Amino acid sequence: MITGDSTVRLAKRALYTNLMPRSLAREQDILTRQASKRPPHLTSRRIGIHTSTAGGIHNAAERAYRIGCNTLQIFSSSPRHWAPYELSNPLCEQMLQLRSQYNLKPLVIHTNYLVNLASTNELFLKKSIEAFRGEVERALAVCADYLVLHPGSFRGTDREAGLLQTAAAIAASTHGLDLAQAGLTILIENTAGSEFSLGGSFEQVAEVIDRLRGIVPIAACIDTCHTHVAGYDLVSEEGIYQTLQHLDATIGLNNVKVIHCNDAKAARGSKLDRHQHIGKGTIGIQPFRILLNDLRLAHAAFIAETPIDKPGDDRRNVEALKKLVA
Ligand SMILES: [Zn+2]
Numbered sequence: 192m193i194t195g196d197s198t199v200r201l202a203k204r205a206l207y208t209n210l211m212p213r214s215l216a217r218e219q220d221i222l223t224r225q226a227s228k229r230p231p232h233l234t235s236r237r238i239g240i241h242t243s244t245a246g247g248i249h250n251a252a253e254r255a256y257r258i259g260c261n262t263l264q265i266f267s268s269s270p271r272h273w274a275p276y277e278l279s280n281p282l283c284e285q286m287l288q289l290r291s292q293y294n295l296k297p298l299v300i301h302t303n304y305l306v307n308l309a310s311t312n313e314l315f316l317k318k319s320i321e322a323f324r325g326e327v328e329r330a331l332a333v334c335a336d337y338l339v340l341h342p343g344s345f346r347g348t349d350r351e352a353g354l355l356q357t358a359a360a361i362a363a364s365t366h367g368l369d370l371a372q373a374g375l376t377i378l379i380e381n382t383a384g385s386e387f388s389l390g391g392s393f394e395q396v397a398e399v400i401d402r403l404r405g406i407v408p409i410a411a412c413i414d415t416c417h418t419h420v421a422g423y424d425l426v427s428e429e430g431i432y433q434t435l436q437h438l439d440a441t442i443g444l445n446n447v448k449v450i451h452c453n454d455a456k457a458a459r460g461s462k463l464d465r466h467q468h469i470g471k472g473t474i475g476i477q478p479f480r481i482l483l484n485d486l487r488l489a490h491a492a493f494i495a496e497t498p499i500d501k502p503g504d505d506r507r508n509v510e511a512l513k514k515l516v517a
C-alpha cells in the first residue's frame with residue numbers, strides 16, 4: 192500500500208465492508224424473505240426466469256413462485272463443473288406436486304456450459320456425450336418438459352461437420368432412453384455465433400433439428416440477445432416481423448418452445464453475448480412487447496436469463512415482461 196495514512200486505510204476498509212455484505216447471495220435470495228400471502232399476478236403468457244436450485248431443486252419451484260413466475264428454468268448440475276448434484280429418488284412426484292400447486296409450466300433445464308457435442312477431440316467428445324446423457328437422465332428424473340442445449344463449437348473442423356457431429360452425438364447420448372414417453376423434448380438454442388460456435392443462424396439450428404426428427408423429440412429455444420448480436424433485426428418493428436418470418440421459414444414458429452428474453456449489452460451484429468436487464472440494453476423494451484403479444488408465439492415459455500446486479504433484479508425483470516402482455 193502506498194499511503195501510510197491510517198485514517199484513509201480505515202475509511203477504505205469500512206467502505207469495502209459496506210460493499211461486501213456477509214453473503215450477497217443469501218441477501219438476494221427471495222426465500223430468506225417473508226412470503227407474500229397473495230398469489231402472484233399472472234398474465235395469459237408463460238413467463239419466468241432462470242432460478243437458483245440452492246438448497247435443493249424443490250427450492251427453485253418455491254423461488255419461482257415467489258418471484259411471480261408461472262414457468263421456470265434451472266440447471267440440474269453446476270453450470271461450469273462436470274460433477275452433477277445428487278438427485279434423490281422421488282423428485283418427479285415432488286416437483287410435479289409443487290408445480291401443480293404453484294402453476295409452474297413448463298419446467299426447463301439448461302444444459303451445463305462445458306458440454307460440447309461438436310468437439311473434434313475424442314476424449315472431450317466422450318466426456319460431453321456422457322455429461323449430456325446425465326443431463327437427459329436428470330431431466331427425466333425431475334419430469335422436466337424441456338432440456339436446452341447450445342449446439343457446440345466446431346473448432347478443429349468446419350461448420351457443416353460440426354452440425355453433423357452435434358446431431359449424431361445427441362442421438363448417441365439419448366440412445367435407449369424414452370424421451371417421448373416421458374414428455375421430454377430437447378431444444379437447440381441459437382447462439383451469438385462468435386468464432387467457432389454453432390447456431391449463430393436459424394438455418395444452423397434448423398439443420399440440427401431436421402437431422403434428429405424421428406430419432407428424439409426435438410425443437411428450438413430462441414434467445415433474443417443471441418439473435419440480436421448475431422445480426423438479426425429485433426429492434427425496428429419491420430425488422431422484427433422480417434426476423435419472425437425468417438424464423439418461421441427455417442425453424443418454424445411452432446417449433447420455438449422457449450424464448451430466452453434477454454436484452455443485450457452489446458451492439459447488433461457484435462457477436463458479443465452479454466445479457467442486460469429487460470428494456471435497459473441495445474434491444475429496448477418495445478421488441479419484447481411485440482414478441483409477447485404475437486399470437487403465433489403464444490404457446491412458448493418466455494424465460495429471462497438476466498443478470499442479478501441488485502437484490503430484486505429477478506423479480507423486476509419478470510415484472511417488466513409481465514407488464515408488456517396486453
Ligand atoms: Zn439463452
Ligand SMILES: [Zn+2]
Nearest residue numbers: 414416417464
Ligand atoms: Zn447468452
